[in-house]
Amino acid sequence: MAKYEKDRKFYWLQLKEDFFEEGAIDWLEEQDNGIAYSHFYLKLCLKSLRDNGILIRKVGNVLIPYDAKKLSEITKTDLDTVIVAMELLKKIGLVKVFESGEIYLTQIENMIGSKSIGAFKKQQQRQLKKENDEVCLPESTSSGQMSEKCPPKIEIEIEQEIEIEQETRDKEKTSSVVVSNVEVFKHFEKCGFMVTPMLMEKISADIEIYGSKNMIDAATEAMERGKLNNYKYVVGIIQNWQTEGRDNKKNTKAINSKNQPKPLRFNNFEARDYDYDDLEKKLLGWEDNDNEHG
16 A cells, blocks of 8 residues: 555544533524434534534635535535524534634534544454454473463563554544644634634644644734734744744743843933834844835
8 A cells, every 4th residue: 555545544523422412412403403403513514524624615726615505515405404504503603604704613623533544454454353363272282281372462462552552643643633733723713813724724834843832822922912813923933932042932921021121321311212023023034025015
C-alpha cells in the first residue's frame, strides 16, 4: 500500500449512549416532525466531519454558502423540513451560521472519530489473527518433557502492549489535531476574527509552526491592542516573541512592563513623545507594507 494511502484518514461520528436524551436533542424531537429534524441534524454532522464542523461549498477557488435547497439535495431531506430544522437548530445553539455563510456544527468537536487507513487495516489484521489463532497446547518430546509451540506468555503480553501503545499514538495523531484546532478557531472568533475556511487553513498551518498556545495568546494580545480581525498582526506578535525570546503572553507582559520607557528630562527640556505603535510596526517591518497599500 502506498504511503499516501496508509496516511489517508477516514472519519466517523461518535454518539454518546444518552445522545437522544440530552436537552437539545430531546427538545428537538418533541417538536412536530422532530424525528426528521434530528435525522437531518445527524446528516449535517456527517457532512461536516472532514472540515471540523464547517459546511461550505468549494467551487474552484470560490466559497459558496449552502442554501436551503442545496442542503435539501445533499441530505435527501424535504425542503420544508430543512427550512424549519435550520431555524430550530440555530435557536438551540447546535448550528451557527457565520456572516460569510459558513454553517458551523457547534458540538461536532465532541463527536469526531478518525483513524488513518493504515492503522485501521492493522487493527483488522490483529482481530483476524486473534479469531484464527488456535489454542496453544503443549506437546510431549521424545524425552518425555513438555514443550510449547507458542511464544512465552510474557512475550505475547509485551507485543500486545506495544500494539496498544502504537494504536493509541495513531489515534492521538489523527484526532487530537482536529479537536485542538477547533478550540483555536473558537478563540479567534471570540477575539473578533472572522473565521472563514481560508483563515482556518492559515491558522492550522501556523499551529504546526508556532503551537496552539502561542496562537491563542497572540490572538488575545491582538484583541487587547485593538487589532481586531488582523491576522498578519497576530503572526507578527509571535515572530516578535521568538526574536525577543518570549515564549508566552505572560513573559510578553513582563518584558513589555520592564522595557516600558520612563519619562526622560534633559536640562529641564521635556523628552520627545514617541508613538510606540508606530515603532512596533517599524520593528516588525510592517510600515513599508502599510505605505504600499496606503
